[in-house]
Amino acid sequence: MKKTFTEPQGYTDVEYVAIPMTPVESHQVAAVGYDAATQTLAVTFTRGAGAIYHYPNVQPQVHAAFMAAESKGKYFGEHIKQLPFLKFRAPVAA
Template sequence: MPKTFAEPQAFSDAEYVAIPMTPVESNQVAAVGYDAARKTLAVTFTRGTGAIYHYPNCDAKLHADFMAAESKGKFFGAHVKQLPFVKFRAPATTAA
């Protein structure tokens, strides 16, 4: 029987606040960022449209543990994936 997937979540109309991202070594996760003032974890993935996912109400320890994890993909699946998130379109890049 083929796998069934939920419909993708729509992009948010909320104001996007950029969070500096650090590229990571992972087959699944492309980059991770954290805004301590807003307690928001940001994640982008290696596949897909380049969307940026913001996970609010995350503490700094979760971010530190994520960055220290040997497998970013496994850590994401075990500790982040189930958290509520807001999905933003990838910011447009400007050509130089």
């Protein structure tokens, strides 16, 4: 059976607010950040154009479990991937 894929989501027009990111050891996830004040999880991936994905309304315990997971990619796929997100272009290096 042939796999079908949905069209990738475009970049958002919402103003980007940087969230400090921590590099992680993973084949899929490059770095993770979390803003406790807004409960926003930020994720970048090892593949692609370096987009930054913001997942709003993520509880602190979800972030903590993600960071503690032995496999960040597996945890992401099982607990975060299906959540709504905003996609931002990678920041341009100065």
